[in-house]
Amino acid sequence: xxxxxxxxxxxxxxxxxxxxxxxxxxxxxxxxxxxxxxxxxxxxxxxxxxxxxxxxxxxxxxxxxxxxxxxxxxxxxxxxxxxxxxxxxxxxxxxxxxxxxxxxxxxxxxxxxxxxxxxxxxxxxxxxxxxxxxxxxxxxxxxxxxxxxxxxxxxxxxxxxxxxxxxxxxxxxxxxxxxxxxxxxxxxxxxxxxxxxxxxxxxxxxxxxxxxxxxxxxxxxxxxxxxxxxxxxxxxxxxxxxxxxxxxxxxxxxxxxxxxxxxxxxxxxxxxxxxxxxxxxxxxxxxxxxxxxxxxxxxxxxxxxxxxxxxxxxxxxxxxxxxxxxxxxxxxxxxxxxxxxxxxxxxxxxxxxxxxxxxxxxxxxxxxxxxxxxxxxxxxxx
Ligand SMILES: Cc1ncc(COP(=O)(O)O)c(C=O)c1O
Numbered sequence: 300x301x302x303x304x305x306x307x308x309x310x311x312x313x314x315x316x317x318x319x320x321x322x323x324x325x326x327x328x329x330x331x332x333x334x335x336x337x338x339x340x341x342x343x344x345x346x347x348x349x350x351x352x353x354x355x356x357x358x359x360x361x362x363x364x365x366x367x368x369x370x371x372x373x374x375x376x377x378x379x380x381x382x383x384x385x386x387x388x389x390x391x392x393x394x395x396x397x398x399x400x401x402x403x404x405x406x407x408x409x410x411x412x413x414x415x416x417x418x419x420x421x422x423x424x425x426x427x428x429x430x431x432x433x434x435x436x437x438x439x440x441x442x443x444x445x446x447x448x449x450x451x452x453x454x455x456x457x458x459x460x461x462x463x464x465x466x467x468x469x470x471x472x473x474x475x476x477x478x479x480x481x482x483x484x485x486x487x488x489x490x491x492x493x494x495x496x497x498x499x500x501x502x503x504x505x506x507x508x509x510x511x512x513x514x515x516x517x518x519x520x521x522x523x524x525x526x527x528x529x530x531x532x533x534x535x536x537x538x539x540x541x542x543x544x545x546x547x548x549x550x551x552x553x554x555x556x557x558x559x560x561x562x563x564x565x566x567x568x569x570x571x572x573x574x575x576x577x578x579x580x581x582x583x584x585x586x587x588x589x590x591x592x593x594x595x596x597x598x599x600x601x602x603x604x605x606x607x608x609x610x611x612x613x614x615x616x617x618x619x620x621x622x623x624x625x626x627x628x629x630x631x632x633x634x635x636x637x638x639x640x641x642x643x644x645x646x647x648x649x650x651x652x653x654x655x656x657x658x659x660x661x662x663x664x665x666x667x668x669x670x671x672x673x674x675x676x677x678x679x680x681x
Pocket of ligand 1: 336395396397398399422465469497499528529530531537540541542
């Protein structure tokens with residue numbers, strides 16, 4: 300009954316756990332959910348008000364497949380402000396979350412058997428979305444969690460079509476080094492491969508680090524990069540489902556062709572909410588980033604003596620190494636299940652992200668919940 304295509308992919312482990320937790324909560328279990336990859340903060344009022352106003356003004360019908368012009372113009376202006384690179388709004392295509400943007404991209408660019416290089420650990424949907432398009436994920440391990448430049452260089456074949464670069468990274472929170480990004484950019488130009496730069500967490504960079512963008516390099520590099528960005532994490536708008544790509548007009552035209560048969564436009568009034576989000580970015584984003592940094596620092600402090608953890612330079616994830624506990628647990632999934640059962644603290648095993656020996660916790664919870672979560676974990680692990 301079910302197609303071979305779908306039988307060949309796995310369901311999203313992070314989404315799967317969310318429904319298990321909902322059930323446990325309903326049964327009255329005291330759960331601290333550090334598994335969720337979304338801010339726990341409410342969508343800003345200005346965004347909600349603009350969305351509601353748009354509905355009242357009857358922006359409730361089909362709109363252009365590629366997105367409303369007002370939003371695409373703002374995205375183009377914002378991109379130029381952030382990267383120095385002028386783009387035309389016709390290079391922007393708005394989709395139902397950057398998850399759909401990525402799906403669209405692989406469907407649009409991959410022929411069966413084309414290879415896509417994915418550094419490991421990776422975000423759960425990359426390999427599955429590649430496989431759904433008939434592509435072959437080629438995993439390159441990043442034991443130090445940095446961009447594995449040499450491994451990527453060695454893995455390039457005639458079939459390599461794309462390299463996925465996700466910085467700040469989910470699950471590790473690592474911000475890749477600028478020199479490594481430049482090395483991959485040069486490789487892409489030399490071998491005529493495209494980079495898919497997943498920038499879902501681009502606003503969440505801590506400690507005054509430089510925000511590097513491939514767009515700041517040469518025109519040649521820029522033409523070999525497809526930028527994938529999202530309103531979800533930056534503006535606390537996960538449920539609005541607004542992501543977008545910035546690519547050449549040729550790629551964008553073809554993405555548009557695909558999307559016209561798939562979802563058509565993204566929810567019209569949600570796009571008006573996104574317009575307001577960009578208009579009020581200065582009020583919305585810096586306080587959120589400051590709060591997440593405070594939580595990150597707290598988690599690092601609370602991890603002392605419990606977990607060995609790399610300081611995440613961005614995003615909102617802690618990806619501690621937990622192999623010192625493997626005399627008690629056979630792997631990270633078993634350890635995550637044990638922690639959930641004994642303490643109600645939900646995290647994910649590193650194997651969900653292709654890297655055994657780690658756990659992922661999202662610090663998208665209040666300070667008191669984070670303190671309580673670590674207190675409970677200490678109690679059962681030490
Ligand atoms: C690295 C990465 N890319 C893309 C997404 C998709 O986000 P959205 O579809 O909400 O834009 C996520 C969500 O967790 C993510 O972590």
